[in-house]
Amino acid sequence: MTTTMRAYVLTRYGGPAAAELREVPVPTPGPNELRIRVHAAGLNPVDYKTRAGQLRVIRSYPLPIVLGNELAGIVEACGPGVTRFAPGDRVFARVDKDLMGAFAEYACVAESLVAKMPQQLDFAAAAAVPLAGLTALQGLRDELHASPGRRLFIPGGAGGVGTFALQLAKQFGAEVATTASPRGEALVRRLGADVVVDYTKQAFETVLADYDGAFDLVGGDTLTRSFAVVKRGGLVLSIAGVPEPQTALKDLGGRYGLAALFWVASAGLRVRGAFRKVRYRYLFMHPSGADLADLARRIDEGTLEVVIDRVVPFAQIGEAFAHLESGRAKGKVVVRMVD
Template sequence: MKAFIIDRYKSRDGLRAADMPVPELRDDEVLVEIHAAGVNPIDAKIKDGEFKLILPYRLPLILGNDLAGVVVKVGSRVQRFTPGDEVYARPDKDRIGTFAEFIAVNEGDLAAKPESLTMEEAASLPMVVLTAWQALVERANVRPGQKVLIHAGSGGVGTAAIQLAKYLGATVATTTSTANIDLVRSLGADVIVDYKQEDFETVLHDYDVVLDPLGGDTLEKSLRVLRPGGTVIGISGPPDPDFANELGASWFLRLAMTLLSYRIRKQARRRRVNYSFLFMKASGDQLRKITPLIDEGAIRPVVDRTFPFESTREALAYVESGRTKGKVIVTMR
């Protein structure tokens, strides 16, 4: 099958087209013919080796973390799906590889594709809606009337998280550039901070939850807009000891993550707020909970550009440029 792979991290060749074998099915897996795949910043980070300590992939590696497609074969223990079913998913972290014609996905990671969406639209959602759900519903337990700040509101995670937070009944603030104000307002943002014109920490106060996909200075400033007891959930790091425990990391990685997050956790304690690192997980069960919200129109996909499969390298380069609004998609069929 045709695929786009990396042979080694930080290679000068980067992502390249290759012929790879069609994956062999395990008993609990489903073989999916991929029709469209989402392109995410994590793809670039994996390519550059940023996760090689916590995600020790065997190279060569097919990249890609979002898919929509059609089931063509199922393992002997699969009960939920049959050939011909239209599905979407974020494969588990150790079974990625959606920049390809086929992929084997654990049954538990798949969900039926939303009926209201095209394949391209469906492929844009799994990673970002799961991230938003795990941050706002599972981790923060956002309730009606709370105040939630979503950074980078025009990005992939931001566009999904604004809509989900609004659905949950929160007052939603977001940061974005001047050019994207109309977009984030159309998604439901109540308070919009144009980061080119003003600093969010000077205008926002007493927030219950902050979702931060940016890290760095933005993460530190976010601590200062929270009410006492509030929480910043970071998805760009630094990883914290809870994540190390969840990962079952070695003592070395546990120590490294403790040290990496020491400063931000100390600052959070001083301000009587919380810092939590989120590395989203694949979950077909959660996608099945989210799918009705999509079909009802509470969450809609935001697709910036669509590239043909043979232009996957260009699609990833466009994502790396940081200029995207919502998601970028590659289409196989």
């Protein structure tokens, strides 16, 4: 067994040059952890936001640290207490937020966060699922209660989270409107969107009204304008805007100081919501092996498609990030550690 491995390491907070490929020690699995030979890892906006230090108020990491939040690979070793997996299993995971470490040849992950890979998928496609897939599932199932008869507005349907969210919302029986530019229109229609507004030509709030909920995947002005589309008693759920007190209490483990900060930061949005009798909530997804197994089942049944923008060799991770940061990816961007 080799003792060092190639990893994409954050050395300081900053721009693209703040992270680099270098040799680091192979990690040792602790109790209830698996060491996974990583075959592929998915990129997410949270990676470049972390690199830039934008999330430091929520979570600060000891530097240097290996970046990367989701992976697919083969179990290579099991720490003490592991019961559900064995060496040789093909698995995927959204790794622990406090540890990261997916952009490496090996990563250690708690078995509770891991699930068996969908049998239909190769490693690159499996690595594209965990973070975006879990976000879409948890937002639609637990917060927006997507179900037959409910009408949901999901702006930003062509991106990593959007491609999962559109399909899951339709599977749950909801009627779905989304926004896309001409670059993404065919994709979002194929994934089941009932109504597509070209956001480059039309303000969506002038053509959409009386939705039961909005799932904002874009933030900024899109989030602010989403309140106008939702009817009284409805919910605007964002994953890309401003956190509110519940985010700190429910998603971040009851952090009261942070709740006070988020209360101030989200005041404008909550007032806007109160004025319209629409609730505002910001969700942080949580890693979950059980929810991941649910997504794997849907993929194996053929009801959930994984949309890949591109797969590039690990050595080109810098270019892959530049593409994701352009904000134009259609589906997911993935790096491959093993050919």
